[in-house]
Amino acid sequence: MYADVVVLTYQAPEIDSYTYEVPKKLEGLIKSGQLVEVPFGKRNPIGLILETGNQKPETIKIKPINSIIFQMPILLSYQIKLLKWMAFYYHAPMVNCLEAIIPEIPKRLAGYQAIGLSGQYLRGEDAFERVDHSIPPTGGRTAGLLKGHLIASEKVSEQKRTSQTLVLVPSINLLPETLAKFPSAKNYAIYHSELKTTEKFTVWKKILEGRVDFVFGSRSAIFTPCPKLSKIIIFDEHDGAYKDERSPYFDTLTIAEKLMQITGAKLQIIDPSPKIATYFSHQKEIQIPKIKVPTTLVSMIDERNKGNKSAISDLLSSLIIKTVRQKGKVLLFLNKKRESGQVYCKACRFHEFAPKPPQVCPNCQSPDIYFNMLNIESLAATVHRLLPNAQINLIAEGTHYQLPTTNYPLPTIDIATASVFYRLSAQKYDLVAHILSDTTLNIADFTSGQKTLAQVSTLKNLAAKNGRLILQTYNPDHPILKNAAQNNYLSYFAQSLAERKALNFPPFALLIKLTIKGKDKETLEKKAQDLTQDLTQFPVSSFRFPVSILGPYESIFSAKVPSYNIILKHKLNTYSLIEREKARQNLEIYLQKVPRDFQITIEPANIN
Numbered sequence: 302m303y304a305d306v307v308v309l310t311y312q313a314p315e316i317d318s319y320t321y322e323v324p325k326k327l328e329g330l331i332k333s334g335q336l337v338e339v340p341f342g343k344r345n346p347i348g349l350i351l352e353t354g355n356q357k358p359e360t361i362k363i364k365p366i367n368s369i370i371f372q373m374p375i376l377l378s379y380q381i382k383l384l385k386w387m388a389f390y391y392h393a394p395m396v397n398c399l400e401a402i403i404p405e406i407p408k409r410l411a412g413y414q415a416i417g418l419s420g421q422y423l424r425g426e427d428a429f430e431r432v433d434h435s436i437p438p439t440g441g442r443t444a445g446l447l448k449g450h451l452i453a454s455e456k457v458s459e460q461k462r463t464s465q466t467l468v469l470v471p472s473i474n475l476l477p478e479t480l481a482k483f484p485s486a487k488n489y490a491i492y493h494s495e496l497k498t499t500e501k502f503t504v505w506k507k508i509l510e511g512r513v514d515f516v517f518g519s520r521s522a523i524f525t526p527c528p529k530l531s532k533i534i535i536f537d538e539h540d541g542a543y544k545d546e547r548s549p550y551f552d553t554l555t556i557a558e559k560l561m562q563i564t565g566a567k568l569q570i571i572d573p574s575p576k577i578a579t580y581f582s583h584q585k586e587i588q589i590p591k592i593k594v595p596t597t598l599v600s601m602i603d604e605r606n607k608g609n610k611s612a613i614s615d616l617l618s619s620l621i622i623k624t625v626r627q628k629g630k631v632l633l634f635l636n637k638k639r640e641s642g643q644v645y646c647k648a649c650r651f652h653e654f655a656p657k658p659p660q661v662c663p664n665c666q667s668p669d670i671y672f673n674m675l676n677i678e679s680l681a682a683t684v685h686r687l688l689p690n691a692q693i694n695l696i697a698e699g700t701h702y703q704l705p706t707t708n709y710p711l712p713t714i715d716i717a718t719a720s721v722f723y724r725l726s727a728q729k730y731d732l733v734a735h736i737l738s739d740t741t742l743n744i745a746d747f748t749s750g751q752k753t754l755a756q757v758s759t760l761k762n763l764a765a766k767n768g769r770l771i772l773q774t775y776n777p778d779h780p781i782l783k784n785a786a787q788n789n790y791l792s793y794f795a796q797s798l799a800e801r802k803a804l805n806f807p808p809f810a811l812l813i814k815l816t817i818k819g820k821d822k823e824t825l826e827k828k829a830q831d832l833t834q835d836l837t838q839f840p841v842s843s844f845r846f847p848v849s850i851l852g853p854y855e856s857i858f859s860a861k862v863p864s865y866n867i868i869l870k871h872k873l874n875t876y877s878l879i880e881r882e883k884a885r886q887n888l889e890i891y892l893q894k895v896p897r898d899f900q901i902t903i904e905p906a907n908i909n
Contacts, residue, residue, distance in 0.1 A: 334374030629731030
C-alpha cells in the first residue's frame with residue numbers, strides 16, 4: 302500500500318506530493334488528511350496524507366512512512382479537494398497551499414507520535430486533549446474573544462451540530478460587534494491568525510469534530526474544517542485584508558465560491574461598498590447596509606481661493622474646536638505617513654503626492670501649481686496650534702504614540718493613517734474627517750474609485766451614532782465622492798461598470814499579474830522585457846481564446862524596492878468561478894514560461 306504525502310518542508314516548487322510506502326502495521330490506520338512523519342533526505346518532517354492507493358509508482362526507491370503523528374485526520378475530504386484546486390488555480394506549490402490552510406502544528410503535539418511502527422499508541426492525542434482542557438470556561442459572550450476560546454454557557458452541549466455557519470470579518474477588532482449581531486449563536490468558536498499555536502489547534506479540533514454551530518474569524522477562518530458547512534457570511538468583503546499577501550496569494554471570496562461548489566454551502570455578503578466584480582457576480586447574495594452618517598464635502602479649492610492655505614478647512618477647524626469643548630472624540634484621517642508634499646494644479650485641478658515641488662503640473666504642464674508638505678506629523682503640528690492644550694495621538698503602521706505636551710485638560714484628538722481601521726480595540730468618534738479624500742482617487746489603477754468609496758464607508762463606520770463626517774477634497778464635483786457622500790452605491794456601480802467594460806477589466810476579464818522585484822532596476826527591466834517578448838511569441842489566434850498582455854511597466858509603489866509588472870488579461874463572458882477556471886486553464890501555457898523569480902498573482906487586488 303502506498304500514500305501520496307504533501308511534505309511540510311522546503312522542496313522543489315514544481316513537485317506537489319511524494320509517494321511513500323505504508324508499513325504493514327499502519328495499513329489499517331492510514332487515512333487521507335492525517336498528519337504523519339516521513340523521511341525526507343536527512344530530515345524527518347511532518348507531512349499530510351493526500352490520498353492512499355495500492356499501485357506502486359515507477360520510481361527507483363520508495364521510503365516507508367515513519368509514523369502517524371495524529372490519528373484523527375485534520376483535513377476533511379472537501380478540504381483536500383480544495384487544496385488540490387488551489388495549487389492549480391493559483392499556480393502555487395501545494396505545500397504553500399497546505400501551509401495557508403492548516404494551523405501551525407504545536408511543538409508539543411509534533412513531539413509525541415500517536416502511532417509508531419510498533420502499532421502502539423503513544424501520547425500525542427492525550428497531550429493534545431490536555432491542551433484542550435486547559436482552556437478555562439468564560440463567563441460572557443465577549444470575554445476571551447481574542448484568545449479564541451469557545452464562548453458560551455459553561456454547560457455547552459458536546460453533541461455534533463446539524464449545520465455550521467462560517468462568519469468572516471476583515472479584522473479581529475470587529476469580532477465583538479459582529480458577534481453581537483448573532484444572538485442565536487449559542488455554541489461557537491473564534492479562529493484567527495493572532496491565536497497561539499496550541500489555541501489554534503484546539504479550536505480547529507473542536508470545529509472538526511462538529512461541536513460548534515458557528516465559526517467567527519478573520520481571513521484564515523475560511524479554511525476551518527466544518528463537516529456540516531451550510532452557510533458562509535462575509536462582512537466588508539471589499540477590504541484588502543481578504544487578499545493573502547503570501548503564496549498562494551489567494552482571495553477569500555474566490556475560496557468561498559469554490560467551497561460553495563464543493564459543499565453546496567450558501568453565501569451571504571454584507572458590505573456597504575462592494576467591489577465592482579463582487580456586486581456584478583453576487584447581487585442576489587449581497588446586502589448593502591446604509592450607514593446614516595451626515596457627510597459634508599468641503600472644497601479645498603475654495604479654501605485656497607479665500608486665502609486659507611492650511612490642511613484644515615475653516616469648517617473643520619470650527620467643528621474640531623466645538624467637538625473637543627463638548628468633550629467629544631475626533632479622528633482626523635490622512636493616509637500618508639512619509640514625508641512628501643501635495644501638488645495641486647489650479648489650471649486642471651490635478652492633485653497628487655510628490656517627494657519635491659515640480660516645476661510644472663505633471664498632468665497639463667501648467668506652471669500655476671500649489672505645493673504643500675503634508676503628513677500626519679505636520680498635520681498634528683497644525684492641530685496643536687489650533688488647540689494647544691489638546692492631547693493628540695498619532696496612529697500609524699501599528700504604532701500609537703502621543704505628541705509631547707504638558708497639559709491634557711481636553712479630550713483626545715486621534716490623527717491616523719489606515720492602521721486605525723485595524724486596531725484591536727475599535728473606537729467610535731463624534732467627528733471624523735478625511736483630510737484629503739483624493740488620496741486614493743488619483744492613484745493610476747482601475748481599483749482607485751472602488752478603494753475611495755470603501756475608504757469613505759469605513760470612515761462612516763467609525764462615526765458614533767450622532768457623529769459627522771467631513772470629506773475635504775480638491776475634486777468636490779467628482780461623481781465618486783458625491784456618490785460616496787450620499788450612499789448612492791448603485792449610481793457608482795453603473796458608472797464604474799461601464800468604464801471597466803470599455804477597458805476590459807474585471808468583471809469582464811480575468812487578470813494575472815507577474816511581478817519581479819529586486820535592487821537593480823536595469824536588470825529587472827531587462828528580465829521583464831525578455832519575458833514579455835517570450836509571452837507575445839505565442840500565435841494567440843490559434844488558441845481560440847482572447848488574451849492580451851500589458852507591460853512591462855514599473856510599479857508606482859516601488860520607491861524602496863523597484864519592481865516591474867506584466868499583466869495577462871483573459872476576456873470573460875461572465876465572472877462566474879467556472880468561467881474564470883476555464884480562463885485560468887487557458888493561461889497555463891503562458892504561466893509555464895514564467896521564471897521562478899517572478900511572483901504570480903491570480904486576481905490581483907491592483908495592477909501596480
